[in-house]
Amino acid sequence: MAKMSGARKFLRLLGWTFGGALVLIVLVMLLFRFVNPPTSAFMLGYQLEYPHKSLAYDWVSMSEISPWMPLAVVASEDQRFPYHAGVDFEAIRQALSEYRAGEGLRGASTITQQTAKNLFLWNGRSFVRKAIEAVLALGLDGLWPKKRVLEVYLNIAEFGPGIYGVEAASQAFFGKPARHLSEYQAARLAAVLPNPKVLSAASPSSYVLEREAWIRGQMAQLGLGHLRDL
Template sequence: MARKSLIQKFLNTLAWSLVGALLLILAVISLFRFVNPPTSSFMLGYRLAEPGQALHQEWVGLSDISPWMPLAVVASEDQRFPHHWGVDFSAIRKALAEYTAGEGLRGASTITQQTAKNLFLWNGRSFVRKALEAGLALGIDSLWPKKRILEVYLNIAEFGPGIYGVESASQLYFGIPARRLSPVQAARLASVLPNPKVLSAMNPSPYVWDRVAWIQGQMSQLSGLNYLRGVLK
């Protein structure tokens, strides 16, 4: 009887701990809808890994970012961004079908999932991290408007070693504020997001230039700036 009582007590404690953790996470997500995050897990990780290296990041509102930049990242990373609920289950099913058919396992992360990962989690391919990422993305999408998701993402995304956020990337790579980015410059920045520690927007390789051309083509096919008009208004 005493053993059953201890097990029941442990399970009750665990359940309340999980509820408390969930409520805390929802509170933080709700707070960041209105308050700009002071840092991110990726930035903290960089400071720990490279304590002697400079970290560049400057927050700017979405109104101070060229409208070509959100279009470029949507065209490159997540073309169904205006339509899904934070997790693109259609893209996940397609990626799993391709993997089952013998093709490589490709990523199917949405911009919302990448925002959740960059803000709260760590890099890696474990199923535990992907599950946490998906759960956080669903919470973010339900509590933030799409416009806020793009704003946070563009301010915390890594564009090169120690370079976080589109304002710092624009200033360092092109010598201009993010509000003046041209379509090709926006595509150059978006082209390095899959692997910013290897791909360079400053000195693009032939592979990066191919990605830039592809992204520009996708931006055009998505009807240009009209595609995100409903999201950004």
């Protein structure tokens, strides 16, 4: 009987802990809908790993970012961004279907998932982390307007070692503020996002240049009107 009572107490404590953590996460999400994040999990991770290196991070509002930049990341990373609910289940089904057909397993992360990961989580490929990322992405999509998701993503994404956000990237690689980025420069920055620690916007490899050209083609097909109603 005592053992049963102890088990109930443990389960109750576990439930309260989980519920408290969930409430805290929702409150933080609501806060960051209106307040710009001062840092992110990925930035903190970089500072812990490289305590003696500087980190570039300069927040700018969407109105201070060239309209080519959000179009470039949507064209590159998540063309269904305006339409899905934070997780693109159709893209996941297609990726799994291709994997079963013998093709490599490709990522199907949305911009919302990447925002959740960069802001709250750690880097890695475990199913546990991906599951948490998906749940957080659904929460972000429910609590934030699409435009806010895109604004936060552009400001916390890593564009190079220690370079976070489009303003810091634009200054570092092109010597200009993000509001003056051209279509080509926006595509170049978007081209390095899959692996900014290896791919360089300053010294682009042939792969980066090919990817940049592909992104420009996708941008032309989508057009700036693709994001007008966000």
